[in-house]
Amino acid sequence: MMKSIVSSKYLACLVGSIILNLLFIINIYVGGQWKLSWSSRAAIEAETVAAIYCSGHGRAYLDGLVVVGNKPVCDCNTCFTGPGCSQFIPHCTANADGGDPLFLEPFWMQHLASSALVVAGWHQMSYTYSGKSFFSEELAKVVRKVHASVGNAVTQNRFIIFGAGSTQVLSAAVFALSPENTSSPAKVVTSVPYYPVDKQQTQYFSSQKFKYEGDAYRWKNRSDCSITNMIEIVTSPNNPDGQLKKAIFHGPNVKTIYDHAYYWPHFTPIPAPSDEDVMVFTLSKLTGHAGTRLGGAVIKDETVFNRMMIHMQMNSMGVSKDAQLRAFKLLNVVLEEGTGIFDFAYQTLKSRWERLVQTVSLSNRFSLQENNPQYCTFYNKVRQLSPAYAWLKCEREEDKDCYAVLEAANIIGRQGNLFGVEDGYVRLSLVRTQDDFDILIERLHKLITEEDGDKTM
Amino acid sequence: MMKSIVSSKYLACLVGSIILNLLFIINIYVGGQWKLSWSSRAAIEAETVAAIYCSGHGRAYLDGLVVVGNKPVCDCNTCFTGPGCSQFIPHCTANADGGDPLFLEPFWMQHLASSALVVAGWHQMSYTYSGKSFFSEELAKVVRKVHASVGNAVTQNRFIIFGAGSTQVLSAAVFALSPENTSSPAKVVTSVPYYPVDKQQTQYFSSQKFKYEGDAYRWKNRSDCSITNMIEIVTSPNNPDGQLKKAIFHGPNVKTIYDHAYYWPHFTPIPAPSDEDVMVFTLSKLTGHAGTRLGGAVIKDETVFNRMMIHMQMNSMGVSKDAQLRAFKLLNVVLEEGTGIFDFAYQTLKSRWERLVQTVSLSNRFSLQENNPQYCTFYNKVRQLSPAYAWLKCEREEDKDCYAVLEAANIIGRQGNLFGVEDGYVRLSLVRTQDDFDILIERLHKLITEEDGDKTM
Structure with missing residues (x-):
């Protein structure tokens, strides 16, 4: 009897153990798949680095700085330091300068599994896709789907080209729209306030083909415009002020490039799908991946498209396939998530804008850009701007140098004169990390509330 | 007794089963790690696509063309077709045109686990690394280590910059070496036979700053060279002929750019580490990842480095961080493997060169470039070229158009006149897939052996 009990116990344990083994086997053959083979080492490495704790004020990267040993250290947000980014730097400067779109980082941290990417060592080694083009057809398909789902651009029967960020794509468009054989270079113009890179880049590459000619308004009423070639770059929504801009020039000798980097529901109501000749977009301001350097253009005319292709070949022999693969992965997540990323981005920026408006409204010393509500076809309602940037004006006579006023209050912005105004x-910038924004508001609040008897509300 | 045997059997089974349980547990907690979490889905996806069978004549990519359903189709080598690339296209044209370095693909297929890369969705979203530079410091460290281990370039106390392939880096160097304020543009020259892109690119971007002025030899004895600014691009080893070239011009008004894309033991003996002012390299011809578009320059002078940085900013706001991460991963494998990749590449190209020499030597109709043995410090022995390209000459009077002779035999090469010669x-190209090379040899062999009574051996 005793033995019988012992052996039943053995049996029970054995059955239990076998069931456990079966569970393990099922676990390892996930969904009919073999256990991971060649990707395991890289996956463990990536997950280990990603798990490094940076106190919510930083993150560790696979290729992050290594100070001692092999492990990358935390890459901390501005104003945070220490090995785990846990120390706040009390009197640090609020950085509201560049347009680093880190406000979208939390979205990707919330979508870890779907947005991860595994790349084999032998992936896409060739210059081209299937010996044909520098540009991924599958990426172009996804881009068309994203535009269709948002309704911000017409892409049917249009050509699509990619480049290293909208920076390289804008330059390609200027080269492609310049006349091939001409005695006088095309005049490239932008209307104030304009995106500084357009001016700087056009001046840098200026040649017999084209020349930067400043503010578009300056040329508006001059009769010689009708006989010369003109290229107008229209940034819409505009950087810096978020306004939906329209071209100033029209006519047979005028070519227009629409920089639609910010034409997403994140930043602006979408009144209608844009259907311009050359429309430039960028991953940077859609998903937040500025570092990937992946921009694109939607083009009506085949000749312009072909000339832009030549530019991409001459300039950099195409565009990184790793960047194209990353964009392909991320845009597929954008599609999978429906309105997810747009809701996240819009809510984040709307709340930032409201906090800023509230802070600035405590005084008459500063004002912000106008914020005209418009009907948004994406959200099917009238909505206001939730702009990427605040275009802050110093209202007092003595605050002529607004940048210096902010600098004295420990805030770094971007000087107005770079945008062609006083x-x-x-x-x-309102698109940076939450830390950057919080510190900006804190510094701004202090500046405004510490005015000596100037509170005019 | 019977029961005792039964229970000992149970016991043995139980112990075995428990051991198996433990093995599974160990297996799941690999090296003290938790089972993979967020990377699993992407890893399964990548391994599934990589496992698609393409008969050894193609491969399937994550972002490969999708014809029906969701699964990418095989991307077949030239001359192979069908869903699994199993069908040979009998009378297809041998492609020996571009320099797609697919000869290195098998190396990466043999190093799957170490070269795989897992990227989190939130990886490196910013324009910069830690708010500082467009370029990864960790990548620069690895680049220095690779050059040190090969002994092909001095990198201590030198600046390192990256760009979208050597194409963009070469252009950046030309812009950076041009005088800032001058009445006459710098003369950009290359000596025949030269790499066609240098000419095409310089002409494309020509401006007040610089102008392409053709073959360097044409200017050698002209007195006006001493007073004008000159930029000489020296491709060494040369593309097309693999020769180690030296600059023709020297002097205070001369700037030299060494394009060292092929200065690796794969292609050439390494007589000594190069120590030039501006040396351009590219991942494409080191690891074979042309599609990643990651080139770099090693620069002596800080002003030149700073001007190249400005170029990279104006042109594309830096270079894809995805490309930099991929390069970081791959170059770490290069280091881990000691002489592995160099041995693989050298043996592959040496054997291809020997087969080509053997084939061409069957007739006097064609000849190949000279192949001067030199001492190679990397292999510590005298060795011959194992060039990336054959520079084939048609020796007969009536074969003036050598390209047409080959084309008639179903071989596509690259025309001599593009390189500035007749x-x-x-x-x-000898760096393409093994299939491309095999078909080239077959077509060439047929052309040579089918000559009517012309066999002069």
Whole structure:
């Protein structure tokens, strides 16, 4: 009897153990798949680095700085330091300068599994896709789907080209729209306030083909415009002020490039799908992946498209296939998530804008850009701007150098004169990390509330 | 007794089963790690696509063309077709045109686990690394280590910059070496036979700053060279002929750019580490990842480095961080493997060169470039070229158009006149897939052996 009990116990344990083994086997053959083979080492490595704790004020990267040993250290947000980014730097400067779109980082941290990417060592080694083009057809398909789902651009029967960020794509468009054989270079113009890179880049590459000719308004009423070639770059929504801009020039000798980097529901109501000749977009301001350097253009005319292709070949022999693969992965997540990323981005920026408006409204010393509500076809309602940048104006006579006023209050913005206007303006970035924004508001609040008897509310 | 045997059997089974349980547990907690979490889905996806069978004549990519359903189809080598690339296209044209370095693909297929890469969705979203530079410091460290281990370039106390392939880096160097304020543009020259892109690119971007002025030899004895600014691009080893070239011009008004894309033991003996002012390299011809578009320059002078940085900013706001991460991963494998990749590449190209020499030597109709043995410090022995390209000459008077002679035999090379010489020459690529090379040899062999009574051996 005793033995019988012992052996039943053995049996029970054995059955239990066998069931456990079966569970393990099922676990390893996940969904009919073999256990991971060649990707395991890289996956463990990536997950280990990603798990490094940076106190919510930083993150560790696979290719992050290594100070000692093999492990990358945390890459901390501005104003945070220490090995785990846990120390706040009390009197640090609020960085509201560049347009680093880190406000979208939390979205990707919330979509870890779907947005991860595994690349084999032998992946896409060739210059081209299937010996044909520098550009991924599958990426172009996804891009068309994203535009269709948002309704911000017409892409049917249009050509699509990619480049290293909208920066390289804009330059390709300027080269492609310049006349091939001409005695006088095309005049490239932008209307104030304009995106500084357009001016700087056009001046840098200026040649017999084209020349930067400043503010578009300056040329508006001059009769010689009708006989010369003109290229107008229209940034819409505009950087710095978020306004939906329209071209100033029209006519047979005028070519227009629409920079639609910010034409997403994140930043602006979408009144209608844009259907311009050359429309430039960028991953940077859609998904937040500025570092991937992946921009694109939607083009009506085949000749322009072909000339832009030549530019991409001459300039960099195409565009990184790793960047194209990353964009392909991320845009597929954008599609899978429906309105997810747009809701996240819009809510984040709307709440930031409201906090900024509230802070600035405590005084008459500063004002912000106008915020005209418009009907948004994406959200089917009238909505306001939730702009990427605040276009801040110093209203007092003595605050002529608005940048200096903010600098003295420990805030770094971008000087108005870079955008072609007086220094009474400063651009403040609202797309950076939450830490950057919080510190900006804190510094701004302090500046405004510490005015000596100037509170005019 | 019977029961005792039964229970000992149970016991043995139980112990066995428990051991198996433990093995599974160990297996799941690999090296103290938790089972993979967020990377699993992507890993399964990548391994599934990589496992698609393409008969050894193709491969399937994550972002490969999708014809029906969701699964990418095989991307077949030239001359192979069908869903599994199993059908040979009998009379297809041998492609010996571009320099797609697919000869290295098998190396990466043999190093699957170490070269795989897992990227989190939130990886490196910013334009910069830690708010500082567009370029990864960790990548620069690895680049220095690779050059040190090969002994092909001095990198201590030198600046390192990256760009979208050597194409963009070469252009950046030309812009950076041009005088800032001058009445006459710098003369950009290359000596025949030269790499066609240098000419095409310089002409495309020509401006007040610089102008392409053709073959360097044409200017050698002209007195006006001493007073004008000159930029000489020296491709060494040369593309097309693999020769180690030296600059023709020297002096205070001369700037030299060394394009060292092929200065690796794969292609050439390494007589000594190069120590030039501006040395351009590219991942494409080191690891074979042309599609990643990651080139770099090693620079002596800080001003030149700073001007190249400005170029990279103006042109594309830096270079894809995805490309930099991929390069970081791959170069770490290069280091881990000691002489592995160099041995693989050298043996592959040496054997291809020997087969080509053998084939061409069956007739006097064609000849190949000289192949001067030199001492190689990397292999510590005298060795011959194992060039990336054959520089084929048609020796007969009537074969003036050598490209047409080959084309008639179903072989596509690259026309001699693109390299600044007569059409008696054709460049044949030896770095493409093994299939491409095998078909080239077959077509060439047929052309040579089918000559009517012309066999002069």
